[in-house]
Amino acid sequence: MNEVKILSREQLIQEGLAKLVIPRMDEYRRPDGSIEPAWMPVFYNPQAIVSRDVTVSVLRTLYGSRNIFFVDPLAGTGIRSIRIALEKGGEGIVNDIDPHALYYIRKNLQLNNLHPGKLHVYSQEANILLNNLTFTGISFDYIDLDPYGSPVPFVDSVFKPLGKRALIGVTATDTAPLTCSHYRKTLRRYWFTCVHTDFEKEMGARLLIAYIVKRASALDIAARPLLTFIYKHYYRVFFETLRSTGEAYRLINECLGYIWYCSSTLERGYIKSLDEARDLTCINNEKPVLTGETWICSLGEAEFIDKVFNEADKISWLHKDSKRILGLLRYETRLNNPYVRIDKLCSIIGRNMPKYEILIEALKQHGIIASRTHFDPRGLKIDSDVKALTEVLKSI
Numbered sequence: 242m243n244e245v246k247i248l249s250r251e252q253l254i255q256e257g258l259a260k261l262v263i264p265r266m267d268e269y270r271r272p273d274g275s276i277e278p279a280w281m282p283v284f285y286n287p288q289a290i291v292s293r294d295v296t297v298s299v300l301r302t303l304y305g306s307r308n309i310f311f312v313d314p315l316a317g318t319g320i321r322s323i324r325i326a327l328e329k330g331g332e333g334i335v336n337d338i339d340p341h342a343l344y345y346i347r348k349n350l351q352l353n354n355l356h357p358g359k360l361h362v363y364s365q366e367a368n369i370l371l372n373n374l375t376f377t378g379i380s381f382d383y384i385d386l387d388p389y390g391s392p393v394p395f396v397d398s399v400f401k402p403l404g405k406r407a408l409i410g411v412t413a414t415d416t417a418p419l420t421c422s423h424y425r426k427t428l429r430r431y432w433f434t435c436v437h438t439d440f441e442k443e444m445g446a447r448l449l450i451a452y453i454v455k456r457a458s459a460l461d462i463a464a465r466p467l468l469t470f471i472y473k474h475y476y477r478v479f480f481e482t483l484r485s486t487g488e489a490y491r492l493i494n495e496c497l498g499y500i501w502y503c504s505s506t507l508e509r510g511y512i513k514s515l516d517e518a519r520d521l522t523c524i525n526n527e528k529p530v531l532t533g534e535t536w537i538c539s540l541g542e543a544e545f546i547d548k549v550f551n552e553a554d555k556i557s558w559l560h561k562d563s564k565r566i567l568g569l570l571r572y573e574t575r576l577n578n579p580y581v582r583i584d585k586l587c588s589i590i591g592r593n594m595p596k597y598e599i600l601i602e603a604l605k606q607h608g609i610i611a612s613r614t615h616f617d618p619r620g621l622k623i624d625s626d627v628k629a630l631t632e633v634l635k636s637i
């Protein structure tokens with residue numbers, strides 16, 4: 242191991258193939274015993290291991306052994322870049338504005354024998370860095386946006402240094418506005434009119450994607466979601482990006498729309514324009530409420546997710562939750578309708594909750610494909626409508 246001094250208020254940990262020096266986590270515990278990464282002199286969140294595991298798996302799947310150029314503009318300890326360099330390979334820019342972060346980035350690169358020719362350390366404001374990189378002539382293959390809270394302040398800048406075809410990975414930890422706990426903030430930040438539904442975690446993913454796709458399109462880029470998930474307190478979406486005005490138009494034309502929703506019966510559906518809502522009625526004759534504008538296409542590419550799952554399966558050091566989520570995404574991403582909370586529907590129709598295996602089998606007998614969802618253990622995704630699901634529930 243490289244000679245790196247670990248101070249008394251620091252600790253050495255291992256994540257993936259990376260060794261990491263971080264401040265002693267024990268000193269930043271909340272009264273309930275959990276670690277509060279935001280209190281640490283440099284941000285390190287053990288729960289983001291899943292985000293980093295999936296990042297490595299996605300990059301290995303998409304780029305194989307190709308040498309890639311990447312940017313990690315909000316790097317914290319540098320862990321994400323270090324893992325990409327060690328577990329995928331490539332050359333990258335590791336940046337953070339905070340001097341404490343810079344101290345740890347330098348220390349951790351040395352600890353992992355990653356020399357300046359492989360990872361280049363910068364300390365600039367992320368938007369300034371990304372905008373300046375546009376003029377270097379280097380086409381970046383991958384840019385990672387992993388901010389505190391919302392990615393909105395960085396979204397426009399992220400598209401600029403990308404090559405013709407590239408990838409971005411975006412984290413959002415502002416789950417409260419994304420899941421419609423703050424109506425006004427959601428409208429202000431994401432231009433989305435909230436409605437309370439039983440699938441608010443999926444709604445959060447859809448409105449985040451819609452926002453990013455619209456900003457990309459404004460900058461002549463088509464951003465297509467390849468893989469989307471939520472884990473603990475954060476959303477993570479990977480987009481394939483293509484510099485193409487035609488494709489950008491096609492995406493917003495086909496994939497932005499509205500969701501109609503009946504809160505008394507849980508019926509729902511997608512429409513492309515508000516005009517289509519005029520003739521809609523719920524089975525109890527109420528008028529549905531409308532929400533949007535949002536992403537109404539698939540949250541990912543099922544064939545690609547299959548490949549990511551297979552790649553992750555070959556990597557022995559990944560966290561079990563990373564593999565569990567990828568395993569669920571393989572199936573649920575094939576079903577585009579928002580998940581239905583089975584506990585809520587059963588309570589509306591006055592039935593006991595059946596076991597999920599029994600319900601899925603009964604649905605199959607009726608020709609309906611169903612999948613559990615990583616978004617919510619009480620939810621089920623189906624390739625049919627809620628009316629048909631209700632009939633099957635009543636027949637069990």
Ligand SMILES: C[S@@+](CC[C@H](N)C(=O)[O-])C[C@H]1O[C@@H](n2cnc3c(N)ncnc32)[C@H](O)[C@@H]1O
Pocket residue numbers: 283284285286289293314315316317318319320321336337338339342365366367368387388389
């Ligand atoms: C959530 S942490 C990043 C965690 C890291 N990506 C990881 O995987 O562990 C966000 C980081 O962004 C840095 N940061 C916040 N605003 C910034 C800005 N405008 N420009 C550059 N760095 C910034 C913070 O200092 C912090 O280290």
